[in-house]
Amino acid sequence: MRNDKAMELINANLTSDNLLNVIEEMGIGVTITDPHLPDNPIIYVNKHFESMTGYSKEEVMYKNCRFLQGPETNQEDTDIIRTAIRNNTPASLTLLNYKKDQTPFWNQFVISPIFQENLDLPMYFIGLQFNVTNLVDQKKAFEQRIHQLTSFDSLTGLMNMTNFRSYISKDLQNFNKKHETRAVIAININRFRYINESFGEHSSNEILMKFADRLRKNLPNHTRITRYFADLFVVYLAEDKENRQSLAELLANLNDQLTLPYSIQGEIIRLNVRIGSSIAPEDGSSAQVLVKNAEIAMNEVKIIPNKFYRNFTYDILDRIQKRVRIENRLLTALAQDEFELYYQPKIAEFSTSIYGVEALIRWNDPDNGLISPDDFIPIAEETGFINDLGRWILAEACTQSMKWKLEGLGEIPVSVNISAVQFQHPGFLQDVKHIMSETGIKPKNLELEITETLLNDTKHIETKLHDLKALGIAISIDDFGTGYSSIYYLKSLPIDILKIDRAFVHDLYEKKNNQSLLRSMISLGKSMDLKVVCEGVESKEQSDFSFNNNADLIQGYYYSRPLPVHAFKNWLQQFQSTTS
Structure with a gap:
């Protein structure tokens, strides 16, 4: 064979x-x-x-x-x-x-x-x-390791941003817009930096890993998740329209799970989060735009009280563009004398003269007209420009008080609002001393108004308050009742005046409880030997109620709205002539 x-x-x-x-x-x-x-x-x-x-x-x-x-x-x-x-x-x-x-x-x-x-x-x-x-x-293990390192976050095992965006880009090209929905969700852990500083990097990383695990467990299967940056996570949600859960409902449930207590070094801590979302294709058709818009919506949450979630809208972009325009204009506005102080009087009962005035900043923009302080003060605080602006306000108010005296209108005490950012600046006390020396204003004619929220940080403000008090300046708490300060601080800190926020005066007769609440707040201030001012008084009834319950001063439209210098001078002369 x-x-x-x-x-x-x-x-x-x-x-x-x-x-x-x-x-x-x-x-x-x-x-x-x-x-x-x-x-x-x-x-x-x-x-x-x-x-x-x-x-x-x-x-x-x-x-x-x-x-x-x-x-x-x-x-x-x-x-x-x-x-x-x-x-x-x-x-x-x-x-x-x-x-x-x-x-x-x-x-x-x-x-x-x-x-x-x-x-x-x-x-x-x-x-x-x-x-x-x-x-x-x-070789396979090496390749898998390389893939893991180049495609996934080494700490949490989640996708890295490059891998995440690549997946979204491919999916967006193929998904059925008629029957499917796509959402990008940005989630940021609030104040995580303080956890890192308090417990150290190792323990903070443990929290981030536990946080990532909760994301995996409480989102639908096959959801793509990335740790974008440190404490910022981004989610890509893909669902059928017929079977999908309401996005707001899903995120509410997710928020509940993410904010449950965490154990770290034998201590129990709670996290708070901000969540923003964008929807394809309405809010963008690319991974880059959808992620950016979800972040924009998330950042808006911090300016909305008691909210954890915001969906992107193009109105947000309009506001951001407005903020950018304001930020770019602030420096030149001060150099070009576009800011102006208005003055609103504070009146005592049966008084024939005013007790003093509060100086209030206004911005006369040549292109956009009068810009509200609510629009530009927060931006000035965020950028640090408030320190320059605050010095100008204080100097201008003190200078104007001295001008009124020279004009024969008498000594008119002036109060100036001090931003928390400005107050905490290392050079603030020296600025006050310098402006008082330059303008010649008497300490008794100057009052500095600080917000109630500053009282929660007594460790850093107590010494500075005592130094200001030593100069003979009056210190008042503005918008009292809107913050969360301890009553103890009112007694322990060198405070002279309590200004009750207008919200407690405005609805005075709508509910009986409102009258009881205002009465109690006035009594609280008086029991601590503080001078009490009721803000936002707009009617005779509100004025009578305030004075009948022992308020020392009222301030509001009932007597006068804030006025520019020339208009205030006319008002003051008329007021003095009618009460003399």
């Missing part, structure tokens, strides 16, 4: 110079196949092939090598081998093979034809097998 003759020929060729023994003992698997027989079967394997595959020579002889293939063998790889055999050419590749016990292993397989002299067709094909499973596994 041809098979027997082939073996005889092989043995004759290989046994010369002991080559057959060398091949038999080689540390790699060797197979020889005969392409002249049906299905190109194996006609020789060495010992290492047996140990590598678990098959004996007897089990594989005269079989095609495909028995080494299994369910996960790549058919494209086997096609390379078939093509090489068909074209009588060599080939080398790594493919997944299976041992006799079905254990998979990676086989670095080299196949080459063996030609007899003067013949175009090969006599045999020789195959070399190397078990490279360890190398392949190491």
